Amino acid sequence: MAGGHYPFRGVVCFLSTIFVFTIVVLNWQSSSPNLPEANHPVIYGKAWEKAVKKSCKVRPGGRHVVLVTGAAGFVGFHVSQALKRRGDGLIGLDNFNDYYPVTLKRARAALLEKEGVMVINADLNDRKLLEALFKLVKFTHVMNLAAQAGVRYAVHKPMTYVHSNVAGFVSLLEECKNANPKPAVVYASSSSVYGLNTKVPFSEEDATDHPASLYAATKKANEMLAHTYNHIWGLSLTGLRFFTVYGPWGRPDMAYFSFTRNIVENKPISIFQGPGGVELSRDFTYIDDVVKGCLASIDTAEQSLQGPPRGNPPPPFRIFNLGNTNPVPVSEFVSILEKHLKMKAIRNYVDMPATGDVPITHANVSRARDELGYEPVTELYTGLKHFVKWYKKFFLTEEFKGTIDLGNYKPF
Numbered sequence: 449m450a451g452g453h454y455p456f457r458g459v460v461c462f463l464s465t466i467f468v469f470t471i472v473v474l475n476w477q478s479s480s481p482n483l484p485e486a487n488h489p490v491i492y493g494k495a496w497e498k499a500v501k502k503s504c505k506v507r508p509g510g511r512h513v514v515l516v517t518g519a520a521g522f523v524g525f526h527v528s529q530a531l532k533r534r535g536d537g538l539i540g541l542d543n544f545n546d547y548y549p550v551t552l553k554r555a556r557a558a559l560l561e562k563e564g565v566m567v568i569n570a571d572l573n574d575r576k577l578l579e580a581l582f583k584l585v586k587f588t589h590v591m592n593l594a595a596q597a598g599v600r601y602a603v604h605k606p607m608t609y610v611h612s613n614v615a616g617f618v619s620l621l622e623e624c625k626n627a628n629p630k631p632a633v634v635y636a637s638s639s640s641v642y643g644l645n646t647k648v649p650f651s652e653e654d655a656t657d658h659p660a661s662l663y664a665a666t667k668k669a670n671e672m673l674a675h676t677y678n679h680i681w682g683l684s685l686t687g688l689r690f691f692t693v694y695g696p697w698g699r700p701d702m703a704y705f706s707f708t709r710n711i712v713e714n715k716p717i718s719i720f721q722g723p724g725g726v727e728l729s730r731d732f733t734y735i736d737d738v739v740k741g742c743l744a745s746i747d748t749a750e751q752s753l754q755g756p757p758r759g760n761p762p763p764p765f766r767i768f769n770l771g772n773t774n775p776v777p778v779s780e781f782v783s784i785l786e787k788h789l790k791m792k793a794i795r796n797y798v799d800m801p802a803t804g805d806v807p808i809t810h811a812n813v814s815r816a817r818d819e820l821g822y823e824p825v826t827e828l829y830t831g832l833k834h835f836v837k838w839y840k841k842f843f844l845t846e847e848f849k850g851t852i853d854l855g856n857y858k859p860f
């Protein structure tokens with residue numbers, strides 16, 4: 449009797465497997481970031497290849513040929529501009545995801561295009577595109593600044609972090625280790641890897657195995673993946689732990705930008721407080737200082753081992769803090785914004801949400817100072833002055849108002 453049921457059970461089993469598989473695939477797709485169409489129809493075409501080569505041409509004063517990922521992002525935009533201006537050849541890559549308004553990313557990319565930097569619309573997981581690029585161009589360096597950014601958003605969309613920061617990074621490293629020549633790789637890590645560390649200032653030797661957010665965990669994963677590719681394949685890998693970078697052309701999801709918008713529009717701002725009403729402090733770091741650290745990392749990186757490692761020691765595996773060394777409480781930073789805007793903020797002090805913020809970040813930059821000549825010189829007062837000037841120009845003057853449309857965007 450039991451034997452008579454087996455074929456039926458087989459069919460049910462088969463159907464349930466298909467069902468589960470479909471659910472998994474649908475789930476995965478719905479958790480992937482919303483990406484606009486990549487500009488693929490033109491890849492491999494002669495005109496496309498010519499444009500790529502033109503963008504990568506080294507000019508007088510330049511030395512390197514760099515692939516900059518996340519070029520339409522905040523840090524990527526500034527690094528690309530700086531590389532181009534000093535004569536390096538480069539190509540930008542960006543997936544233009546809609547985590548914050550794409551209009552801002554497009555405006556940054558348009559400026560880069562004007563300066564002769566081509567920005568390709570593609571995702572790090574697009575192996576076909578990466579393969580075509582590495583075949584076409586002998587990159588000396590890769591600067592990986594593409595990431596799903598934001599500490600708090602990770603609670604809502606964890607899979608987009610896995611997609612960009614983990615899978616995307618591995619996809620890029622795979623191409624780098626297959627490339628000929630193998631480029632040196634510099635990549636963005638984050639101050640958030642220090643997580644629940646209580647010792648300040650944070651030094652690179654400190655433990656980083658207690659991340660407080662999924663974002664931090666993916667950045668820590670980057671460092672560990674980087675170590676593996678350095679160890680097995682001899683890739684030259686340098687990780688940069690950025691500390692709350694701010695400045696013109698910045699990110700509207702970050703506090704300095706969203707607070708400015710709200711102050712200007714007479715809307716309240718929420719200032720987070722830790723347990724017992726403790727103020728949160730950040731080692732806010734100005735973009736120009738960070739760009740100098742990025743360029744110095746490229747310039748000082750040793751070459752990757754070429755060919756199979758064959759027991760040769762890998763180039764140094766490097767990690768640097770790029771901070772300002774001067775943490776400032778968030779309410780003090782709001783007071784500086786008020787001065788520059790000549791407006792009062794409507795302040796709401798609220799308990800910090802349980803989304804992964806840490807009480808304080810504070811960088812010890814001795815290592816970066818010694819090995820990169822890194823020296824942060826921009827005080828928060830001056831840096832925010834530059835930001836407010838830029839904000840007023842693009843969002844409040846008749847001439848530029850509307851060129852970057854942020855719509856009703858509100859950060860998480």
Ligand SMILES: O=C(O)[C@H]1O[C@H](OP(=O)(O)OP(=O)(O)OC[C@H]2O[C@@H](n3ccc(=O)[nH]c3=O)[C@H](O)[C@@H]2O)[C@H](O)[C@@H](O)[C@H]1O
Pocket residue numbers: 597598599637638639640690691692693701702703704718719720721728729730778800805809
């Ligand atoms: O160094 C990093 O590795 C990270 O820096 C940045 O994260 P954060 O330091 O969290 O910056 P940001 O959002 O500007 O909040 C600043 C302060 O305002 C507080 N904050 C924030 C929002 C709010 O509504 N209220 C508030 O008090 C908030 O609690 C915090 O104390 C990058 O976003 C991140 O991608 C990563 O690069």
